[in-house]
Every structure is written in C-alpha cells, then in structure tokens.
Amino acid sequence: MxxxxxxxxxxxxxxxxxxxxxxxxxxxxxxxxxxxxxxxxxxxxxxxxxxxxxxxxxxxxxxxxxxxxxxxxxxxxxxxxxxxxxxxxxxxxxxxxxxxxxxxxxxxxxxxxxxxxxxxxxxxxxxxxxxxxxxxxxxxxxxxxxxxxxxxxxxxxxxxxxxxxxxxxxxxxxxxxxxxxxxxxxxxxxxxxxxxxxxxxxxxxxxxxxxxxxxxxxxxxxxxxxxxxxxxxxxxxxxxxxxxxxxxxxxxxxxxxxxxxxxxxxxxxxxxxxxxxxxxxxxxxxxxxxxxxxxxxxxxxxxxxxxxxxxxxxxxxxxxxxxxxxxxxxxxxxxxxxxxxxxxxxxxxxxxxxxxxxxxxxxxxxxxxxxxxxxxxxxxxxxxxxxxxALPERGRRDVAEQVRRLDELPDSRSLPFAERVKLQQDKWRLPLLPTTTIGSFPQTAEVRQARLKWRKGVWNEERYDMFVRRQIAEAITLQEELGLDVLVHGEFERTDMVEFFGEKLGGYLFTQNGWVQSYGSRCVKPPVIYADVAFIQPMTVKESVYAQSLTKLPVKGMLTGPVTILNWSFVRDDLSREEVAKQIALALRHEVQALEDAGIEMIQVDEPAIREGLPLKAEDHENYLNWAVRSFRVATNHVKDTTQVHTHMCYSEFNDMIGAISAMDADVISIETSRSHGELISAFEDHDYDKGIGLGVYDIHSPRVPEVEEMTQNIERALRVLDAGQFWINPDCGLKTRGWEETEAALRNMVLAAGNVRKKNA
Structure with missing residues (x-):
C-alpha cells in the first residue's frame, strides 16, 4: 500500500x-x-x-x-x-x-x-x-x-x-x-x-x-x-x-x-x-x-x-x-x-x-x-x-598531518600590538589619518573581455599579463595623482575574491554556471571545496611585486582570509567547517610568507564574511569565534613585527563581537559603516579598541558620489570615540562594481575630506 x-x-x-x-x-x-x-x-x-x-x-x-x-x-x-x-x-x-x-x-x-x-x-x-x-x-x-x-x-x-x-x-x-x-x-x-x-x-x-x-x-x-x-x-x-x-x-x-x-x-x-x-x-x-x-x-x-x-x-x-x-x-x-x-x-x-x-x-x-x-x-x-x-584527493595524508600539527604553531605575533605599532610607525612614516582603498578597482568591460579572451585561448599568457600590468600601472598612477597614502594594485586579474584563490589551491573545483545572488543584481559563483585544501604555489606575488616596483608609496598585498574563503565557498559535507578552515589557513600561511619574502610588508587579509558565519544561537558563538580567530592568526601571525597586517569586514553587525575582532590581532581593520550611518561607531563608546581602524566613509554599493562635507562629517563622527592616531580613511568596500568616473570623483572627495580633518587635528 x-x-x-x-x-x-x-x-x-x-x-x-x-x-x-x-x-x-x-x-x-x-x-x-x-x-x-x-x-x-x-x-x-x-x-x-x-x-x-x-x-x-x-x-x-x-x-x-x-x-x-x-x-x-x-x-x-x-x-x-x-x-x-x-x-x-x-x-x-x-x-x-x-x-x-x-x-x-x-x-x-x-x-x-x-x-x-x-x-x-x-x-x-x-x-x-x-x-x-x-x-x-x-x-x-x-x-x-x-x-x-x-x-x-x-x-x-x-x-x-x-x-x-x-x-x-x-x-x-x-x-x-x-x-x-x-x-x-x-x-x-x-x-x-x-x-x-x-x-x-x-x-x-x-x-x-x-x-x-x-x-x-x-x-x-x-x-x-x-x-x-x-x-x-x-x-x-x-x-x-x-x-x-x-x-x-x-x-x-x-x-x-x-x-x-x-x-x-x-x-x-x-x-x-x-x-x-x-x-x-x-x-x-x-x-x-x-x-x-x-x-x-x-x-x-x-x-x-x-x-x-x-x-x-x-x-x-x-x-x-x-x-x-x-x-x-x-x-x-x-x-x-x-x-x-x-x-x-x-x-x-x-x-x-x-x-x-x-x-x-x-x-x-x-x-x-x-x-x-x-x-x-x-x-x-x-x-x-x-x-x-572514494576520490583519493579527499583523503590526503600530507594535509591531514599538517592539520594535526597545527597546535604546535604559535598563537600570537612575537610582539604585542602596543610594542610593534611603534616599529611600524617608524618604518612607514604615514601621515595622520592615512588614506587607502579596500583593494579592488573597477572591473570594466575591457577587463572582463580580456580575461575571457585569455581563458578561451585567444590571448596567450604573455599578452594577458601585459594587459594586466598596464591596468596596474594606470591604477598606481591614478592613486598617486589622487593623493592616497597607501596604494593597491587593483586586482584586475581576479574574477572574484574567493574564486581567484580557489583556482590556485588544491581541493577546489569550479562550475561554469553555478551562480547565486548576493545582493541586487550582484551574483557570485562560489568555488567548490570538494577535497583537501592545499597550497601549490604563490598566488598573488607577481602582481603585488610589480605594483610596488612602480611607486615609492607602500602597496598592500591583497589576500582573502581563511574564514571568508570557507563561508563564500560551497564546502564539502564530510568534514566540519572548522577542519576545512584549518586547511585553508595553513595554505594561506604559505602565501603570506611568500609575499613577505618578496618584499611586500603591508598585507591585507580580508575577512568580510567572518560575521556571517556566526551561529544563530548565542550559546554557539564562542566556539565558532575561537576557531575563526585562530584560523586568521594561523595565516598571519608568523610575519615580522614591522610587517603591517590589515583586514576588512563588511555588512554585518559587529557590536557584539568587538572582542573577537581585537583578538584577530590585525594591525589595521576596516569595517563598513556608511549605510548604517555610523551606527557601529557607537560600539566604540562602550568598548576600548586600541588598534588601527578604518570605518568606511562612503558607500561603494551605490553609484552616488558623496560630497566632501558629507565624508568630513562621517570622519568627525568617528573621531568622537576613536583617537585620530588610530583612524584610517577608506571607502567601505572594494570598488570592483563601480565605474571609473564615479570612483575617481568619490576618492578625490575622500582625500579632500581627510585633508580637512587633518588640518583641524594638526
């Protein structure tokens, strides 16, 4: 029946x-x-x-x-x-x-x-x-x-x-x-x-x-x-x-x-x-x-x-x-x-x-x-x-052994922030309220078409590399002209901040049409973690070193952090998320070391998705934050004291995890606040935060270009609760989805706003 x-x-x-x-x-x-x-x-x-x-x-x-x-x-x-x-x-x-x-x-x-x-x-x-x-x-x-x-x-x-x-x-x-x-x-x-x-x-x-x-x-x-x-x-x-x-x-x-x-x-x-x-x-x-x-x-x-x-x-x-x-x-x-x-x-x-x-x-x-x-x-x-x-790459002994020995790695930087920040200030000599961007610059139709030609074999590796280098050079020149203090190479070679790394790590695969909606018309194609994640070879060194060769100003190396790579991927379901995060953190540790060895000593390891992975039940928060913070530190805590580690987070409520953010021990963190009209700033009225911080002063998810006075007010609002010596000026997120005209106009206004506030705090 x-x-x-x-x-x-x-x-x-x-x-x-x-x-x-x-x-x-x-x-x-x-x-x-x-x-x-x-x-x-x-x-x-x-x-x-x-x-x-x-x-x-x-x-x-x-x-x-x-x-x-x-x-x-x-x-x-x-x-x-x-x-x-x-x-x-x-x-x-x-x-x-x-x-x-x-x-x-x-x-x-x-x-x-x-x-x-x-x-x-x-x-x-x-x-x-x-x-x-x-x-x-x-x-x-x-x-x-x-x-x-x-x-x-x-x-x-x-x-x-x-x-x-x-x-x-x-x-x-x-x-x-x-x-x-x-x-x-x-x-x-x-x-x-x-x-x-x-x-x-x-x-x-x-x-x-x-x-x-x-x-x-x-x-x-x-x-x-x-x-x-x-x-x-x-x-x-x-x-x-x-x-x-x-x-x-x-x-x-x-x-x-x-x-x-x-x-x-x-x-x-x-x-x-x-x-x-x-x-x-x-x-x-x-x-x-x-x-x-x-x-x-x-x-x-x-x-x-x-x-x-x-x-x-x-x-x-x-x-x-x-x-x-x-x-x-x-x-x-x-x-x-x-x-x-x-x-x-x-x-x-x-x-x-x-x-x-x-x-x-x-x-x-x-x-x-x-x-x-x-x-x-x-x-x-x-x-x-x-x-x-039964696929053999889902049970690699070498990866399992590295994870097993992870507890043997140090859990912190060699010096606490209060001591290493002085060394970093002496090294970098940045002005009050240093200006920077989050990492990416506009991915124009020309950039996307060039990448497509390369992927289809119409362009060979050499021609595509020359195209990317030209984009990087133009971006460096523009940033210098705008008056930014810390530069980025623009990420023109990257389709996506997670997919790019997945393509270069073991254990990943990629779909042709596996798109999902992130917000509005913004769709992402998450890579798929189907096997053990492992480092193969340097992933970002070539572009970062080239960008740094074009300027005397510092250029940040740009990576995506282990927890964001985890949370923005489709993850295998036979291991815990904590176990997979450990694999990714160990792989990124190699990449951070490769950047530092190549002379890139300002490195941004973005974790925009660390908050979204927070369990919904309050009683589960502590365990998640412990392994998430530990994963970030495994990836970053082995660098020299003078190497400045940055990170970025966006579109989340952080008021209830300021302590965990501090425990990540990044030297500088940038956080989105523009659409929430600075509400996050109130968190710093109740919590002490002693590290460098940039609260995004304008919204990049809108084509609107804010006036100088609006950004000035956003900066001054933050300085009511934060010391000017720890505050950085930046947009709230990467500029990949914006056009060049609005990007230049907004960044120019941002630099002018920073200058206005510097004069008041001189």
Whole structure:
C-alpha cells in the first residue's frame, strides 16, 4: 500500500539559468530598456521558474518568492514603509523609488543593507520609525493570480512573517516592538484576508528569526500576532516556516494557532527531531519537514534521508507530513545540467535547485511505498556518492598531518600590538589619518573581455599579463595623482575574491554556471571545496611585486582570509567547517610568507564574511569565534613585527563581537559603516579598541558620489570615540562594481575630506 507524501518548495533561485534576471535589471538601470519591457521580461523569467518547479512534480509551489531586488524590501514597500528622505506620497511605490531605496539616488542615500541571517545573501533593512503601515499593493495576491493564469498553478504565497520583519527592521526602540506590531497587524490581516477571498489554500509565513531564540516576551508577541491573524482568517491554512537552525522552544510554537509548522532537519543539530520525540506532534497540525539541504550543492544520501523520514513517521502520520528543502533554494544555483566540464565523479555528486526538487519527489515516492522507479533512481544516487567519496584527493595524508600539527604553531605575533605599532610607525612614516582603498578597482568591460579572451585561448599568457600590468600601472598612477597614502594594485586579474584563490589551491573545483545572488543584481559563483585544501604555489606575488616596483608609496598585498574563503565557498559535507578552515589557513600561511619574502610588508587579509558565519544561537558563538580567530592568526601571525597586517569586514553587525575582532590581532581593520550611518561607531563608546581602524566613509554599493562635507562629517563622527592616531580613511568596500568616473570623483572627495580633518587635528 502506498501513501502520497506532499512535497513543497520554500523558494526558488531568482536569477535564471543564465542570469537572465541580472541582465534584465542592469539593462533597465542603464536605460537600455524601459519599464514596460522590463516588466514583460521579468514576467517571462518568473513564469520559467514556476514551470521548472511544476515539471519537477512539486505539490506546493511558492509564489511571491520572486522579486525585482529583495524580498524584505518588497515587504517594506508593500506596507508603505518608505523613509521620509524619499519623495513618496502614498500608494503603490513606483519602480524607480523602489530601486532608489535599494541603491540610492542623487537626492538620498540608499537604505542599509546587511546579511540575511548567516548566509551570503544581503537584504535591505526596513526603516520603520513612526510610519503607519498600510497595504499599498498585495504582492502575494498578484503573484498567486499570475501563477494561476499563466501556468495553471495553485500557488502557495510566501510572505515574510511580521515577527521576523520587525526583528530585521530599524528605527524604533526594541522595547516598543509590541506597539509597532500592533500598528502592523491590521495591514497584515488585510493582506491575508484578500488571499483567502481569492481562494488561496496554503500561505507560507517565513519566520526564520524564531530560530535565534525566544524569550518570554518574544513568545508573547508571537501569540499576539498569530492569535490576531487566526481570528481574522479562519480556514486559511498557515504554514509557520522556520529555517537555518532548531526552533526552540518548540513547545511554544506548537501552541500557536497555525495549521502547519516548518522545521529545518538539516541544520538543527538534531534538536528539532529530539524535541518532537519528547513532546509528540499535535494531531491538528501538519509538519513541513526540511530534509534536503537548501544551502548545500551535494546530493542527499538517500538512506540517511529515508531513515529520517522513518523517524519522523513515528510521531507524525505520513498523510500530515510535507517534505521540503531546509530553506529557500535561493542559496544554490539553478541546475547541474549547465555544467559540461566537470569530471563525472564530481558532477554526479552534485544537486542544485532543480536536482534537489527531483530528490524530494523521489524520496516522497520511496517513503510512501513506491518500490519501482523511485528506488531505481535513488540506487543511482547511492552509487554516485560512493564513487565520489572514494576520490583519493579527499583523503590526503600530507594535509591531514599538517592539520594535526597545527597546535604546535604559535598563537600570537612575537610582539604585542602596543610594542610593534611603534616599529611600524617608524618604518612607514604615514601621515595622520592615512588614506587607502579596500583593494579592488573597477572591473570594466575591457577587463572582463580580456580575461575571457585569455581563458578561451585567444590571448596567450604573455599578452594577458601585459594587459594586466598596464591596468596596474594606470591604477598606481591614478592613486598617486589622487593623493592616497597607501596604494593597491587593483586586482584586475581576479574574477572574484574567493574564486581567484580557489583556482590556485588544491581541493577546489569550479562550475561554469553555478551562480547565486548576493545582493541586487550582484551574483557570485562560489568555488567548490570538494577535497583537501592545499597550497601549490604563490598566488598573488607577481602582481603585488610589480605594483610596488612602480611607486615609492607602500602597496598592500591583497589576500582573502581563511574564514571568508570557507563561508563564500560551497564546502564539502564530510568534514566540519572548522577542519576545512584549518586547511585553508595553513595554505594561506604559505602565501603570506611568500609575499613577505618578496618584499611586500603591508598585507591585507580580508575577512568580510567572518560575521556571517556566526551561529544563530548565542550559546554557539564562542566556539565558532575561537576557531575563526585562530584560523586568521594561523595565516598571519608568523610575519615580522614591522610587517603591517590589515583586514576588512563588511555588512554585518559587529557590536557584539568587538572582542573577537581585537583578538584577530590585525594591525589595521576596516569595517563598513556608511549605510548604517555610523551606527557601529557607537560600539566604540562602550568598548576600548586600541588598534588601527578604518570605518568606511562612503558607500561603494551605490553609484552616488558623496560630497566632501558629507565624508568630513562621517570622519568627525568617528573621531568622537576613536583617537585620530588610530583612524584610517577608506571607502567601505572594494570598488570592483563601480565605474571609473564615479570612483575617481568619490576618492578625490575622500582625500579632500581627510585633508580637512587633518588640518583641524594638526
């Protein structure tokens, strides 16, 4: 006897198989297409996404997961949450205003952007303030109607839950969250009532903020929100969806008046399953079981997943079980079908979004008693994984021995910062408030085309090297002309700050089309750590040495740090992340030494992703930060006392980890603060920080060029809590995505602002 298990998806990648979404956005922004054509092309992409899930045989297909930029921004504008600095007079938010909130415009800076929990996706932070929410347009309803009319799909509308939306927002005291929720609730209820009136059956309400942890006040707020919703829309099936971690305390969620609860059984550490076994499962609720990893690119082990379903079935009847990914598939590429160059042993072990949906269908069939086609296909998965796991490069003895001996390495620099900083000041003789950039300069179409010609063999190595050297020389000349104090070579040879290093390290492989969205139209193609990571030969020395030969000013060597390489890669799933970070740190240690041996004695090892890897549960923070900090120090602490180590971090909340940042023991750290309007600066009012620091004085993620006075004010704000002797002046991130005209203008203003403040502090 077979049982039909329902399958569901939580969200689908937006960008398209060939990044059609990105190209359409950028065509609109550049004026190549108008709004009508933009909307038509976006509708075509949206329809393709729906049809892909339909063809995969998914029962509950999400709608309203598609967006023109970001789903949190969509939620804000849907409720009229538009900051007063924009010219908005109510009603549906115009498209250009929507993009202005995300990217800024000549009249107003963009809204803050930060990490979506512990992922590499960025969302636009809502600014609520005293605004009164009202439903300006029902985006989930429009998405539901579109799916039904265009594809015959009875979609499952997805909305960001009110609790999570408020937890992700700014502009009101935390103590006032209940009052703000009361203001929002009528608009949320109106949205759901309109969905119910349309005939919608299921609505997925995403509440990932729940997994961070619930206290008594949080639980009371959730009860207020969902009691109000339940009373207003009786009969509408609500799925309270959590992901990224265990939902604790689960007993509090089980009491909420919703018809289903979605839980992550991949990243929960076993806690969700344990809680269900201890508490039982209510007879009146469905369980959305996240059994397929929504953030990994590896095939699922069929036996492990079927065993998990069996355990769940001990507590939840199969006819009330919904099988789904652990999170939205936003975080993985679209399909493995596009990968034509990977060796078969690896390709067959991969599963991107489309393949994960197929896995769900097969597991549902097999768990429901189908012993035919599903079992045959799952047998193929078992064989593919066995071949992959047996690859010799996944068990290198030399790498294992280096990791085993890692504890023998020193844990600190030979001198503490207070002593070595004096040696560095004598060596470098930098002015007060030294100016620099974060590393990369614009990657123009000419640069990208040259790299493509080299990769395709149209240009040989010599011609490509000459091209890169010419770009470096022009960048050095420009930086000298602008008056910067510490220079960079520009990173013209690098496609990506992680992919570049992965291409030169053992243990990595690269996809052709494995793109994922980072923010807006910015897509990244994470390299894949499939085997043991090992140093092969110097990776950055050639370009750094050439750049230094062109100037008497110091040029920083530029590396990406071990934790960022880890967090911005797709990582093998048979080792702990800590173990892989150790492998990467040991490889980078060789590179840092190679730079220093070549005369590069100012070395920046960027860790922009160290904060995003922080576990969501507070009790897990210490262990992660200990090994993350240790990995950075392993890579950098062997240099001479006069060698100045820099690092960079961006788009994260650092207030709660200033101590860990200091423990990294970098001589200079630069941190993004521009979009958060200097809020991070307040952290230094409560914490002493004695090392060099640069708080980014302008936002490079917007084409807007701030005036000198604006940057001057940003610098002076920081100097209220930081000593001028430790402060560096820099943009908030690399300049790769900007054009040369705006880059030159912004850097010129930055140097002038630094000069203004120097005069005041002379």
């Amino acid at each position: 077979t049982t039909k298990l329902i399958t569901s998806n939580l969200g689908y990648p937006r960008i398209g198989k060939n990044r059609e979404w990105k190209k359409t956005l950028e065509a609109y922004w550049s004026g190549k297409i108008g709004e009508q054509e933009f909307r038509v092309e976006m509708a075509d992409i949206q329809l393709q996404h729906l049809q892909s899930q339909q063809q995969a045989g998914i029962d509950l297909i999400p709608v309203n997961d598609f967006t023109f930029y970001d789903h949190v921004l969509d939620t804000a504008v849907m409720f009229g949450i538009v900051p007063p600095r924009y010219d908005y007079d109510g009603g549906a938010v115009p498209l250009d205003l929507y993009f202005a909130m995300a990217r800024g415009n000549a009249a107003a800076p963009a809204c803050e952007m930060t990490k979506w929990f512990n992922t590499n996706y960025h969302y636009i932070v809502p600014e609520i303030g005293s605004l009164t929410p009202r439903l300006t347009e029902n985006k989930p309803l429009a998405a539901y109607r579109f799916a039904k009319a265009q594809a015959g799909i009875e979609g499952k509308p997805v909305i960001v839950g009110l609790y999570t939306f408020l937890k992700l927002s700014k502009g009101f005291p935390a103590a006032d969250i209940s009052e703000v929720a009361a203001r929002f609730l009528p608009a949320y209820i109106q949205l759901l009532q309109e969905l119910q009136q349309e005939g919608v059956t299921w609505v997925q309400i995403d509440e990932p903020a729940i997994v961070i942890g619930l206290n008594a006040e949080n639980i009371a707020l959730l009860k207020t929100i969902y009691s109000g919703i339940s009373a207003a829309v009786p009969g509408l099936n609500l799925i309270l969806q959590t992901y990224f971690e265990a939902a604790e305390p689960l007993e509090a969620l089980l009491e909420l008046p919703v018809q289903a609860i979605g839980l992550d059984f991949v990243h929960d550490g076993g806690a969700n399953l344990e809680a269900i076994g201890r508490l039982g499962w209510p007879e009146d609720k469905w369980l959305g079981a996240g059994i397929i990893d929504g953030r990994s690119i590896w095939r699922a082990d069929p036996d492990t997943k079927l065993a998990l379903i069996e355990k769940l079935a001990l507590h939840v009847p199969l006819d009330r079980l919904i099988l789904q990914p652990s999170s939205s598939l936003l975080h993985v590429p679209v399909t493995v079908q596009s990968e034509g160059k990977l060796k078969p042993a690896v390709k067959q072990a991969l599963a991107f979004a489309d393949e994960k949906l197929t896995e769900l269908r097969l597991l549902a069939s097999a768990a429901g008693g189908d012993n035919g086609t599903a079992e045959a296909e799952l047998a193929g998965s078992r064989e593919a994984l066995a071949v992959f796991r």
